[in-house]
Amino acid sequence: MVRCADCGKPINTIYNGKRSSSWTYLEGKDNVAVMAGTHAAKVIVEGNKAVGVEVVGPEGQRLSLRAKCEVILSLGVYESPKLLMLSGIGPKETLKKHGIKTLVDSPHVGQNLLDHPIMPYALRLKDGVGLDNHLLRAGPEKAAALAAYEWKNKGHLTSGLLEVIGLPRIDARLEKYSECVAAKEANGGKDPFGPAGQPHFEVDFVPMFCDAFQWHFPTPPQGDYMSIIVDLLRPQSKNGVVTLRSTDPLDQPDISLNFFSDKLDLMAMREGVREIYDILCNGEAMKDLVQGEFPWAMPLTSDDAMDRQILERSQTGFHPCGTTRMSKDVNGGVVDGKLKVHGIDNLRVIDASVIPVIPDCRIQNAVYMVAEKGADMIKAAYP
Missing domain, CATH: 3.30.560.10 (Glucose Oxidase, domain 3)
Structure with a gap:
């Protein structure tokens, strides 16, 4: 009862x-540029270090944006693992299937989709x-x-x-x-x-x-x-999966909630x-x-x-999480306790995809917490 x-x-x-939406923090921030109609295509990796991101502009043009410090992915539960896989970070067999060179064999990218x-x-x-x-x-x-x-x-x-x-x-x-x-x-x-x-x-x-x-x-x-x-x-049921449908960054990923x-x-x-x-x-x-x-x-x-x-x-329930889950090492997940991607320097994921166990009830506050904690760790790393 x-x-x-x-x-x-x-x-x-x-x-x-x-x-009151979470994007309101952008108002009045002249140090933030929002590029409308722009889609991430892949993370640019040199050696073992993320140095930027390649994007597709609103007219289909390719642009390379270089990072001074780090690359931070906040594309969400479906698009963050997709971008990692397009960048060569993900399950080796999945990358091989799509002809993508494996930079990091990270078997949990796109796995553990929870909702x-x-x-x-x-x-x-x-x-x-x-x-x-x-x-x-x-x-x-x-x-x-x-x-x-x-x-x-x-x-x-x-x-x-x-x-x-x-x-x-x-x-x-x-x-x-x-x-x-x-x-x-x-x-x-x-x-x-x-x-x-x-x-x-x-x-x-x-x-x-x-x-x-x-x-x-x-x-x-x-x-x-x-x-x-x-x-x-x-x-x-903890076997939900997000995987690649193709190598086209504009193509939606294949999502199976299971x-x-x-x-x-x-x-x-x-x-x-x-x-x-x-x-x-x-x-x-x-x-x-x-x-x-x-x-x-x-x-x-x-x-x-x-x-x-x-x-x-x-x-x-529109509460997905878990597809780049936090773990001690690459054998258990995708990012570490500071939300850094295992196997690649200067690359973090900060969104609901890092949550390893689905919160009891709605996940909005948990997502905000991940964002605030992630921001604090970045500020601490670059005082």
């Missing part, structure tokens, strides 16, 4: 009714309870919301829509599966989904039909809804959805507000049918 202490209001990066799988669904609410008419459909309610925002940055449009989250554990439900009990025993008696007592799930409650997470179904033309997103925080490759994750998600469904549809707080299911009833009594729903409807 989700206790009151397990629910709370998340912190939003919203100020004065407007989203939170989420299972979204929607419930029909009592009329007048949700925000669907205020935000989704044309009419007086939406016109009023727009007017309030345009007038003084007030009203429903100032919300990030994630006003309440739950952080439950479902030990009793998991312990009925022999596979989960065996996994706990094999893990030294510690629950693999929460070895230090962490929540098993983050559950997001959005007071409207959220088409960003319900893209499988048409937006309902009328009525009020609540979107529920059940987010597995510590998945046991969700639910470990059957334990499917069991956990199945029971997580059942738990939250029971609380919302039968619990005292919500049962009088929930009027039905959309677009059809969840097959709660059948494991096989539940699994089909999960496999068909689950998607990324």
Whole structure:
């Protein structure tokens, strides 16, 4: 059961009714040049040292930019490993396949892709309870919301829509599966989904039909809804991969999240959805507000049918990390404790790809922490 202490209001990066984004630190910085429409092609390496980066300009021209001190990659979880591989730093067999000369055989580049799988669904609410008419459909309610925002940055449009989250554990439900009990025993008696007592799930409650997470179904033309997103925080499927599709730097990498490759994750998600469904549809707080299911009833009594729903409807939680993970040496990962790439001097990666274990819950603060710590280490190295 989700206790009151397990629910709370998340912190939003919203100020004065407007989203406050991480890029705002660039404002007023005349020592930073942002080159729009420019794509990194490869790191320029001389000997064993990164000395610059080759880029593709907006008109297709190739430019070589030289570094005075270091080259820092902050391209993100998918593009940072791609650029390393295009530069000859990565799994030897992958580089050989694409005809790239191996500078550093770094087998973990692009491996260990981690993300939170989420299972979204929607419930029909009592009329007048949700925000669907205020935000989704044309009419007086939406016109009023727009007017309030345009007038003084007030009203429903100032919300990030994630006003309440739950952080439950479902030990009793998991312990009925022999596979989960065996996994706990094999893990030294510690629950693999929460070895230090962490929540098993983050559950997001959005007071409207959220088409960003319900893209499988048409937006309902009328009525009020609540979107529920059940987010597995510590998945046991850890074989996600980012690899090269080609040697063209403008070509996106090949991304395989490999969700639910470990059957334990499917069991956990199945029971997580059942738990939250029971609380919302039968619990005292919500049962009088929930009027039905959309677009059809969840097959709660059948494991096989539940699994089909999960496999068909689950998607990324948009929390990827791990593809250039931190480690002691090249045999365990890609960067060291100072975020320097193993095997190449003057090259660091500073983004979510260095995180070796996926954070419990959202990763935004962890990514900011990596950036701040990385900046401090660079300043310390070049006082």
